[in-house]
Amino acid sequence: MSKELTPAQHDEIKALLLARRNELQGQMQQNRENLSPPTADEGGMVQRNVAREVDQALTDIDTADLARIERALEALADGSYGHCDECGCAIPFERLKIEPQTQHCVACKSRWEQTRAHH
Ligand SMILES: [Zn+2]
Incomplete structure (x- = not known):
C-alpha cells in the first residue's frame, strides 16, 4: 500500500476504479451489440456504416482506458499507486479521486499535453 494513502483512501480509490471498470465493460458490451451485422434494409445502410465507425472509435478509447484502470489496480495492489x-x-x-486511473501529476500531464499540441 502506498505510504501516502490511508487504508480508507486506498479502499475509496479501489472502489472508484472497480466501478469505472464495470461501467466501461458495460459500454463495450453495448458497443459490441451495436456492431452486430446490419439487416438487409438498404435505405439505412450508409447511416449505419457511419455509426459503426464511431462505435469502433469509442471502443478503442474504452480499451485504452480499461488498460489504464487495470494498471492502476495492479499498482494499488503492489503499493506503487x-x-x-x-x-x-x-x-x-x-x-486521484477525480481521475483514479491517472499515472501523472498535473504538472507532468500539462507539460506532456503542451508538447503534444506543438507537434
Ligand atoms: Zn510528475
Missing part, C-alpha cells in the same frame, strides 16, 4: 510515472512525486489524493 499514486506516484507520477514521470517525476515520481506523490499525486494528491484529490486528483
Whole structure:
C-alpha cells in the first residue's frame, strides 16, 4: 500500500476504479451489440456504416482506458499507486479521486499535453 494513502483512501480509490471498470465493460458490451451485422434494409445502410465507425472509435478509447484502470489496480495492489510515472512525486489524493486511473501529476500531464499540441 502506498505510504501516502490511508487504508480508507486506498479502499475509496479501489472502489472508484472497480466501478469505472464495470461501467466501461458495460459500454463495450453495448458497443459490441451495436456492431452486430446490419439487416438487409438498404435505405439505412450508409447511416449505419457511419455509426459503426464511431462505435469502433469509442471502443478503442474504452480499451485504452480499461488498460489504464487495470494498471492502476495492479499498482494499488503492489503499493506503487499514486506516484507520477514521470517525476515520481506523490499525486494528491484529490486528483486521484477525480481521475483514479491517472499515472501523472498535473504538472507532468500539462507539460506532456503542451508538447503534444506543438507537434
Ligand atoms: Zn510528475
